[in-house]
Amino acid sequence: MNISELAEELNLSPTTVSRALSGQGEKYRVSRATVQRVLAAAEKHRVVPDALGAGLQRGRMGMVGLLVPDITNSFFSSLARSIELELRSDGFSVQLCDSAEDPEVEVELIEQIVKRRLDGLILAPVGRLSDRFVEAMTAAPFPVVMVDRILPELDLPLVSLDNAAAGRLAVKHLLDCGHRKIACLRGNRASYTDRERYRGVEEVLLREGLPTGGPLVCGDGYTRQSGIEGARKILGTVDLPEAVICLNGQGILGILEVASELNLDIPGDISVVAFDEQPWSALVSPPLTTIEQPVQEIATRAVELMKDQQGRGPGKSGHTVVEARIRIRESVAHR
Amino acid sequence: MNISELAEELNLSPTTVSRALSGQGEKYRVSRATVQRVLAAAEKHRVVPDALGAGLQRGRMGMVGLLVPDITNSFFSSLARSIELELRSDGFSVQLCDSAEDPEVEVELIEQIVKRRLDGLILAPVGRLSDRFVEAMTAAPFPVVMVDRILPELDLPLVSLDNAAAGRLAVKHLLDCGHRKIACLRGNRASYTDRERYRGVEEVLLREGLPTGGPLVCGDGYTRQSGIEGARKILGTVDLPEAVICLNGQGILGILEVASELNLDIPGDISVVAFDEQPWSALVSPPLTTIEQPVQEIATRAVELMKDQQGRGPGKSGHTVVEARIRIRESVAHR
DNA sequence: TAGTCTTGCACAAACGATTGTGCAAAGGTA
DNA sequence: TACCTTTGCACAATCGTTTGTGCAAGACTA
Structure with missing residues (x-):
């Protein structure tokens, strides 16, 4: 009726x-x-x-899209939860899309969302820029805000970690603990996020005159599998690094798996600092020292930016930078 | 334009x-x-x-709701991913709702969804039945299918694990390994799922003439916190059980945390079988023996049931039962 | 030439709400 | 009684599509 x-x-x-x-x-x-x-x-x-009839008349459906590269990644699922909660309290509902780290799928999803005339899009991009992506994005008749894997070329409002600072934070802790030969397991190198984190790491390393690059840097991708492959290279060498920094949340799965395969002791044989706090970070053996992102804050700021832009198309600027913190546990040895 | x-x-x-x-x-x-x-x-x-105009005319938006109690739980995030993928390939998009294990919130969300005249709802209920819930549910002008935490009283199409069998599977493994004094960390006891799993466990225990109930059974809830509280009771006693079965995915976080607090060795001091395979299950020390649900299959069947009912209101019956399997690793000792 | 098909498109009525404005009836004042 | 206000609601347009049907003009046929 x-x-x-x-x-x-x-x-x-x-x-x-x-x-x-x-x-x-x-x-x-x-x-x-x-x-x-x-x-x-x-x-x-x-x-x-009926929300459809009302939506048509009002020109807005009260729904915003949330596009993430991997909802299975606990960082994104936490983010999704916080964002959904915030948005709901503002009367919006959220359409979830998972691009599965595939840029092609990502563009299709964006085009879908444009068609549906949502009221906004909170986008954690896969991280690779394509023409079609830019086109779809600029065609968006609604506000877009990027989070996490930002694309700085796009000049959209965004909220992200100070990734370089976070990278520095990780190395510094390792340096403080006396480590000199520090390896790095990277994520998708095409992504700004990964580049920035790595830049932070390298910067400190270089400044200290420590070795970097070459075999000390492995990994390329945000999947568990790419983590495993990278970890094999780092952990499988004869002269093991003293420590490894894992630049993304999936990679640590690879490191732990390979370390166990190779019977390597953490932190006895090699110390580890891993990006992203996860529900189980404290529960593995040893408990992991992690770089934690303020998920809740990211969500809140993203939603705020979104609301600020309501009614307009994709807006300009509005960068918000949040800071990571380190949770020191037991995966880093003192030398 | x-x-x-x-x-x-x-x-x-x-x-x-x-x-x-x-x-x-x-x-x-x-x-x-x-x-x-x-x-x-x-x-x-x-x-x-414009999808709104078209949706209004056609009477359908091409969107189905996905309501889960905790997207942060890796079982649900995996499920969400699979479901979103399946639905997308059928031309639907998905609206994500997270009830945060709160029955009140859950009902509100359902009412929301009804208002939006979605084309369907895939629902993993919190597990507690209220009048308002039933009412909202029967008012739904679209097909509903329940997954995981099913509410058998409702007679909706559903897909779930054979939970009792899964419970039996867990105990039997423990029995095979020589354990006799077996504790159980339960989830939300109001949920059918938890009751069934426990029924399976108890059935075998009773048949074997083994002790059950009393202090051997703890926990009530699906949060990490409730897991911790339950675990404290089970692991904190003077005469430790020989083994513990954890009936839900969050609970194991509690068990591991408390075991570490208490300096208990797994499986030296106590063996563990945990429901739900998680990305890190094999990475903790010791690698966990888990009861794994066929997430992909659940997603596929749920979407099929959904499509079967398209155009109608909430349908009747159509139960689909899937089987769990056990992944034997090293958290169970042989006695 | 007249009649019948076919082709190519337009008309208009939905779908289900929202919103500015108009218009009676009731109430109040002088 | 005559006029002005207030009160309470209805009219009709509008949002952007989709879809059954109608209707001309051209192409064929006889």
């Missing part, structure tokens, strides 16, 4: 029913009595205004 | 443009030439039919 049928039953116009139901009764001088009557009948017949 | 404006520019009617754009040109005898002209212009001006 829709609003018009209900109106008929009550001998009212759809107009009046709509106003009663949407709480605009006061504003449009619908009598208290009538409002009550409508409310009661609506309750009885389980009538709720 | 919308379809009508495009039509005007081309000196055509919106009708014709719509038909060209939706590939119905053939059916309605729009000339090939015109179709091409429309397609080209649409491409040029980046015109895509």
Whole structure:
């Protein structure tokens, strides 16, 4: 039963029913009595205004897209949860899309979202820029905000970690603990995020006159498999590095798996600092020293940026940078 | 730019443009030439039919809701990923809702979804039945399928694990390994899922004349915190059980945390079998013996059931039962 | 030439709401 | 009684599509 049928039953116009139901009764001088009557009948017949009709009229559906590269990654699932919660409290619902780290899929999804005329998009890109991507993005008739794997070339509002600082944070801890020969397991090198983190790491290393590059740097990709392959190279050499920094959350799965395969002791044989705090970070043996992102804060800021831009197309600028912190546990030895 | 404006520019009617754009040109005898002209212009001006208008007209938005109690739980995030993928390939998009294990929130979300006139709902309920829940559910003008935490009272199409069998599977492995005094860390006891798993466990225990109940059974809830509390009771006693079965994925976080707190060795001091395979299950020390659900299969079946019911309201029956398997690793000692 | 097909498109009515405005009836004032 | 306000609601347009049907003009046939 829709609003018009209900109106008929009550001998009212759809107009009046709509106003009663949407709480605009006061504003449009619908009598208290009538409002009550409508409310009661609506309750009885389980009538709720159809969001499609309303959305069409209002030009907005109250829904924003959330596009992540891997909802299975606990960073993104935490982010999704926080974002969904924030948005819901603002009356939005969220459409979830998972690009599975595939740039092709990602573009298709964006085009889909554009078609659906959502009210916005919170986008954690795979990290690789294509023409079609840029095109789809600039065609978006709604605000877009990027998080995490930002694409700085795009000049969209975004919230991201100070990745270089986070990289420095990781190395510094290792240096403080007396490590000199430090390896790095990278994520997708095409992504700005990975480049920045690595830049931070390298910067400190270079400044200290420590070795870097070459066999000390492995990995390329955000999957567990790429983590394993990278880890094999780093951990499989004869002269093991003293420590390894894992620049992304999936990679650490590879490191732990390979270390166990090779019977390497952490931190006895090699120390580890891993990006991204995960539910199990403290539970493995040894408990991992991690670089933790303020997920909640990222979510909050992203949603704020989104709301700031409501009504407009994809906006300009509005960078928000958040800081990582280190959780020191036991995966780093003192030398 | 919308379809009508495009039509005007081309000196055509919106009708014709719509038909060209939706590939119905053939059916309605729009000339090939015109179709091409429309397609080209649409491409040029980046015109895509508004999904809201179309959805309103067609009476369906091509979107199904996915309501889970905790997207942060890796079982649900895996499930979400698989479901989103399946649905997308069928032309649906998914609206994500996270009830945070809160029955109140859950009902509100369902009511939301009903309002939005989605084309379906895949629901992993919190597990507690309320009147308002039943009411909201039966009011749904679209097919609903339940997964995981099913509510058998509701007689909706559903796909779930053979939970009792899974419970038996866990105990039997423990028995095979020589354990007799077996504890159980339960999830939310109000949920059918937990009751069934426990029923399976108890059934075998009783049949073997082994002790059960009392202090051997702890825990109530699906949060990490409830896991910790339950684990404290089980692991904190003077006469430790020989083994513990953890009936849900969050609980194991509690067990590992408390075991480490108490300096208990697994499986030296106590053996562990845990429900739900997680990305890190093999990476903790010791690698966990787990009961694994066929996530992919659950997703596929759920989507199939959903599609079978398309166009109707919430359907009846259509139970699908899938089987768990055990992944034997090293968290169970042989006595 | 007249009649019948075919081709190619347009008309108009939905779909289900929202919103500015108009218009009676009731109430108040002089 | 005559006029002005207020109160309470309805009219009608609008949002952007889709879809059954109607209707001309051209092509054929006889």
